[in-house]
Amino acid sequence: MTEPRQRSLLTVQDTEAFGRELAAELSAGDLVVLDGPLGAGKTALTRGIAEGLGVQGRVSSPTFIIARQHRAGARASGEPVALVHVDAYRLGGDLADLDALDLDTELTEAVVVVEWGRGVVEHLTERHLHVRLSRAADSEVRTAIWEWVR
Ligand SMILES: Nc1ncnc2c1ncn2[C@@H]1O[C@H](COP(=O)(O)OP(=O)(O)OP(=O)(O)O)[C@@H](O)[C@H]1O
Numbered sequence: 001m002t003e004p005r006q007r008s009l010l011t012v013q014d015t016e017a018f019g020r021e022l023a024a025e026l027s028a029g030d031l032v033v034l035d036g037p038l039g040a041g042k043t044a045l046t047r048g049i050a051e052g053l054g055v056q057g058r059v060s061s062p063t064f065i066i067a068r069q070h071r072a073g074a075r076a077s078g079e080p081v082a083l084v085h086v087d088a089y090r091l092g093g094d095l096a097d098l099d100a101l102d103l104d105t106e107l108t109e110a111v112v113v114v115e116w117g118r119g120v121v122e123h124l125t126e127r128h129l130h131v132r133l134s135r136a137a138d139s140e141v142r143t144a145i146w147e148w149v150r
């Protein structure tokens with residue numbers, strides 16, 4: 001659909017700023033699949049996306065619950081939209097249906113960001129934004145590669 005884009009993220013602040021930028025191309029019904037190892041910065045990136053979308057509440061790792069919902073708030077540009085932040089780490093494979101998460105938010109009304117979502121949630125939408133974060137050993141630098149995939 002698009003060429004993969006790539007960027008170096010030198011600090012956690014860079015990763016959050018990248019998330020704010022990504023948010024500008026997201027709207028209701030969009031699915032973002034975050035891929036990358038433990039500590040790669042998936043939650044940090046989600047924090048930036050949440051800031052860019054202007055949603056309410058603080059983003060944290062959904063450790064004990066699988067999904068966290070953030071209500072729409074004031075957005076700098078674009079229609080206000082809710083955020084559903086899912087951690088699929090403990091889902092253990094395929095998620096047949098996001099209904100299984102028992103969310104109050106309609107997915108068509110939210111941006112859905114799924115950590116560890118690769119191979120689990122892609123079938124839920126016609127297209128998704130795939131973001132892969134990788135980390136170098138012994139440094140804070142992360143590399144993001146992202147593209148819209150059908
Ligand atoms: N360039 C960077 N981008 C993102 N995080 C960074 C960077 N440099 C250092 N960090 C640190 O790495 C950690 C990333 O943690 P984060 O919870 O975002 O990762 P994660 O991919 O969500 O991990 P998990 O797989 O456990 O959910 C944070 O402590 C953050 O401060």
Ligand SMILES: [Mg+2]
Nearest residue numbers: 042043061115
């Ligand atoms: Mg995380």
